[in-house]
Amino acid sequence: MIGLDSLARLGRAGLALMAALGRSGVLFFQAVWGWPSGQGVKLWMRQVHFIGVLSLIIIVVSGLFIGMVLGLQGYSILVGFGAEQALGQMVALSLVRELAPVVAALLFAGRAGSAVTAEIGLMKATEQLSSMEMIGVDPMRRIIAPRLYAGFVAMPLLTAIFAAVGILGGMLVGVDWLGVDEGSYWGTMQATVDFRADVINGMIKSVIFGLVVTWIAVFQGYDLVPTSEGISRATTKTVVYSSLAVLGLDFILTALMFGRI
Amino acid sequence: MSQSAVSEEPLIKIRNLHFSRGSRKIFNGINLDVRRGQVTAVMGPSGTGKTTLLRLLGGQLKPDQGEIILAGEGDIGRMRRKALFRIRRQIGMLFQSGALFTDMTVFENVAFPLRVHTTLHERLLHDVVMMKLEAVGLRGAAALRPAELSGGMTRRVALARAIATDPQLMMYDEPFVGQDPISMGVLVQLVRRLNDALGLTSIVVSHDLAETMSIADYAYVIADGEVLAEGTPQALQQDPAPEVRQFIEGLPDGPVPFHYPAPPYRDELLGEVL
Numbered sequence: 001m002i003g004l005d006s007l008a009r010l011g012r013a014g015l016a017l018m019a020a021l022g023r024s025g026v027l028f029f030q031a032v033w034g035w036p037s038g039q040g041v042k043l044w045m046r047q048v049h050f051i052g053v054l055s056l057i058i059i060v061v062s063g064l065f066i067g068m069v070l071g072l073q074g075y076s077i078l079v080g081f082g083a084e085q086a087l088g089q090m091v092a093l094s095l096v097r098e099l100a101p102v103v104a105a106l107l108f109a110g111r112a113g114s115a116v117t118a119e120i121g122l123m124k125a126t127e128q129l130s131s132m133e134m135i136g137v138d139p140m141r142r143i144i145a146p147r148l149y150a151g152f153v154a155m156p157l158l159t160a161i162f163a164a165v166g167i168l169g170g171m172l173v174g175v176d177w178l179g180v181d182e183g184s185y186w187g188t189m190q191a192t193v194d195f196r197a198d199v200i201n202g203m204i205k206s207v208i209f210g211l212v213v214t215w216i217a218v219f220q221g222y223d224l225v226p227t228s229e230g231i232s233r234a235t236t237k238t239v240v241y242s243s244l245a246v247l248g249l250d251f252i253l254t255a256l257m258f259g260r261i
Numbered sequence: 262m263s264q265s266a267v268s269e270e271p272l273i274k275i276r277n278l279h280f281s282r283g284s285r286k287i288f289n290g291i292n293l294d295v296r297r298g299q300v301t302a303v304m305g306p307s308g309t310g311k312t313t314l315l316r317l318l319g320g321q322l323k324p325d326q327g328e329i330i331l332a333g334e335g336d337i338g339r340m341r342r343k344a345l346f347r348i349r350r351q352i353g354m355l356f357q358s359g360a361l362f363t364d365m366t367v368f369e370n371v372a373f374p375l376r377v378h379t380t381l382h383e384r385l386l387h388d389v390v391m392m393k394l395e396a397v398g399l400r401g402a403a404a405l406r407p408a409e410l411s412g413g414m415t416r417r418v419a420l421a422r423a424i425a426t427d428p429q430l431m432m433y434d435e436p437f438v439g440q441d442p443i444s445m446g447v448l449v450q451l452v453r454r455l456n457d458a459l460g461l462t463s464i465v466v467s468h469d470l471a472e473t474m475s476i477a478d479y480a481y482v483i484a485d486g487e488v489l490a491e492g493t494p495q496a497l498q499q500d501p502a503p504e505v506r507q508f509i510e511g512l513p514d515g516p517v518p519f520h521y522p523a524p525p526y527r528d529e530l531l532g533e534v535l
């Protein structure tokens with residue numbers, strides 16, 4: 001009965017997925033309500049440093065190159081219409097609305113998300129989480145919550161830096177190299193980029209991506225099978241699930257934000 | 262001893278405890294008492310669920326059935342999260358791996374429970390930590406990181422951390438496993454000395470029979486999810502039951518089987534390939 005067998009397997013997989021979603025929901029609420037008392041700010045700052053500051057280099061370098069590529073491609077398209085003055089507008093809008101939130105989130109998942117999963121997973125495998133629990137400290141508050149809140153705050157900041165560096169990279173190529181007028185590069189940008197519609201919406205995206213990526217990362221670390229194989233699988237899952245979630249959510253959010261135009 | 266032990270209520274009473282992992286039954290109706298001021302040993306072959314028992318006692322796992330009564334506090338298996346975290350401050354647990362926090366020095370590891378549960382001034386905290394480290398003979402290692410410690414030292418630091426807040430109850434998971442003879446002797450003495458000097462109640466879970474029996478006041482032998490035998494170490498040494506004899510004399514096979522449950526060997530080799 002191959003049909004029944006695969007049906008049963010499908011059912012089991014469905015149940016396992018539902019159970020995992022339930023567990024991750026419980027973890028999310030316990031962590032969000034579990035801001036660590038006393039030392040909270042210190043723990044949180046350490047995590048912002050660990051997952052935010054240490055991701056800076058990759059964010060800055062990628063932002064620069066993506067901005068430069070946008071400058072080149074944008075110029076070669078716009079110059080055909082004699083509209084190369086609009087390069088600033090094109091670079092800024094692509095970055096602020098889409099590329100900065102999405103690419104920064106993907107890089108963040110690879111750089112910080114995987115590290116968070118592996119770190120929490122190793123703590124679990126070496127019984128550090130259990131011993132913390134037995135000392136009477138809730139790991140949900142001490143370990144999970146500071147990381148969740150740090151991701152939540154670091155992501156929008158990294159996104160803003162990505163966009164700013166990208167705009168400079170576009171200028172480097174467009175203005176300094178290809179000879180677009182500097183005044184019109186900034187002028188068209190100022191005239192067309194709307195603070196509410198573009199900047200705020202981009203930031204909303206990045207906050208949501210930051211939340212989702214860190215949530216996936218801490219959950220995969222906390223929920224993994226505490227063996228070396230389990231840790232490697234969970235780290236991979238963090239990167240794959242976060243990337244898919246970011247790309248899927250980006251479409252939904254874009255449709256909601258810009259769909260009616 | 263027998264008089265007072267009978268009259269006084271045990272610190273922990275386990276009654277009819279059942280617990281399963283998936284379809285595998287780990288405990289099948291265990292009854293066990295831990296009396297105040299004593300070192301109670303729980304012995305049994307690897308994989309019988311000794312670690313699981315400690316996790317049930319610490320409230321990290323919930324029993325399927327039965328009660329774990331902590332004197333004056335009620336059933337650990339039915340406590341809410343908040344109450345559990347409160348009673349855990351009264352319980353020190355030494356994990357098999359030591360479980361030191363790898364991102365902190367030895368000093369900070371021992372200071373950790375004090376920092377979260379007390380408001381000691383830094384100066385006083387320093388002195389308390391040093392006293393605990395002195396008690397395990399590692400005051401000199403305060404500045405080291407866990408990665409720089411040997412296995413025996415790791416376990417002694419973990420012990421200092423476990424007694425940092427002066428718990429009532431200490432639980433040791435295989436404290437003697439994988440130790441060289443000297444650190445083994447040190448640990449054996451420490452468990453007994455700390456119990457008597459600090460007025461603790463201790464539970465030692467172990468399969469190192471000789472060492473455990475030498476310091477226990479009362480011992481349980483568990484196998485196949487049930488209590489096989491119990492008594493003082495002297496009484497257990499004399500127990501004529503074959504299952505107990507097998508464990509005490511360390512025979513590889515006997516009433517407690519060497520093999521994990523399996524279909525008949527003959528069917529496995531000659532039967533159809535699944």
Ligand SMILES: Nc1ncnc2c1ncn2[C@@H]1O[C@H](COP(=O)(O)OP(=O)(O)O)[C@@H](O)[C@H]1O
Binds near residue numbers: 306309310311312313
């Ligand atoms: N997280 C787990 N998931 C499933 N089974 C487990 C888990 N932990 C332990 N077990 C099983 O429970 C049994 C008892 O384990 P344990 O309490 O660690 O034994 P002991 O400490 O006596 O060696 C073992 O057979 C083990 O395979």
Ligand SMILES: [Mg+2]
Binds near residue numbers: 311313434435
């Ligand atoms: Mg064990």
